[in-house]
Amino acid sequence: MKIWIDRNKCTTSLSACLSCFGQLVRTGIPDRGCIMDYEDDESQDMTVYLKTGDHEEEIFIPEDMREMVAYEGWDKFVSFTPEFLSGRGARPPTE
Secondary structure, eight states: OEEEEEGGGOOOBHHHHHHHHHHHHHHOOOOOTTEEEEEOOSOSSEEEEEEETTEEEEEEEOGGGHHHHHHHOGGGGSSSOOOSBTTTBSSOOOO
16 A cells, blocks of 8 residues: 655644554554545555655555554654654744
């Protein structure tokens, strides 16, 4: 399965995002609001095209690693440090 995720479409915190992502990886059901598209390529492996903030990254999840990735979280498998709130950093904006 191939899944395109745009975290910028969701306002949850990183911890909520990781939990939601874990559920997606465990079930394989693309029913999350941040999913922009998906393709069932009949593979048990999963390729996630993740966009968050200004970052875009591809995460390949082999079938035998899906459970581990679901519990570890996508943030452990990207080359950048994700922001706590999508597109806004760890602190609330100042007025």
